[in-house]
Amino acid sequence: NAGVTQTPKFRVLKTGQSMTLLCAQDMNHEYMYWYRQDPGMGLRLIHYSVGEGTTAKGEVPDGYNVSRLKKQNFLLGLESAAPSQTSVYFCASSYSPGADNEQFFGPGTRLTVL
């Protein structure tokens, strides 16, 4: 099993450009999450999904959109990138909504917005 994979690994954007980050998991997990990690801070939840076709806002959703058209994929979109969105983005998945379940993380996408 590949676990959780993220594409791309690195990206540089100019202010105002758009892009989509792709997260894929092969563990048949229901829950998927997008986080951002900034220096000196923990992970902050951007959006999450409790199943195919459903999404919900997390702690810092502004400037991002997400879609979960297939159970195994969770896409994070930036419509008009801003320098404040420079960060490392992590996708994660977990088996069930139960808080007892661990999250499995992807390797991250390092995004720089100039």
Next chain:
Amino acid sequence: SQQGEEDPQALSIQEGENATMNCSYKTSINNLQWYRQNSGRGLVHLILIRSNEREKHSGRLRVTLDTSKKSSSLLITASRAADTASYFCATAGTDSWGKFQFGAGTQVVVTP
């Protein structure tokens, strides 16, 4: 605001020594988890402790939870250079629906 706050922010020890880090949180939780992050990598789950548990062990890891003080500690015994990483606590609230809040982490450096 972040639910979990780790202390210390950074820790430097020598191989063979024990490393202890603490996590404090603010609201009621279902469980508390600890994760490790090696430089440039994603987070890896280490251990979960439920709100009705006080102590848990996994290999060289020992986690305690004090819900009255809203705090947890992670002890790594007989540390190795490979334990060099950042360690994060994550809390799942009683109404979390599977959402977790992460602290800022403790950066641990173990020198040979």
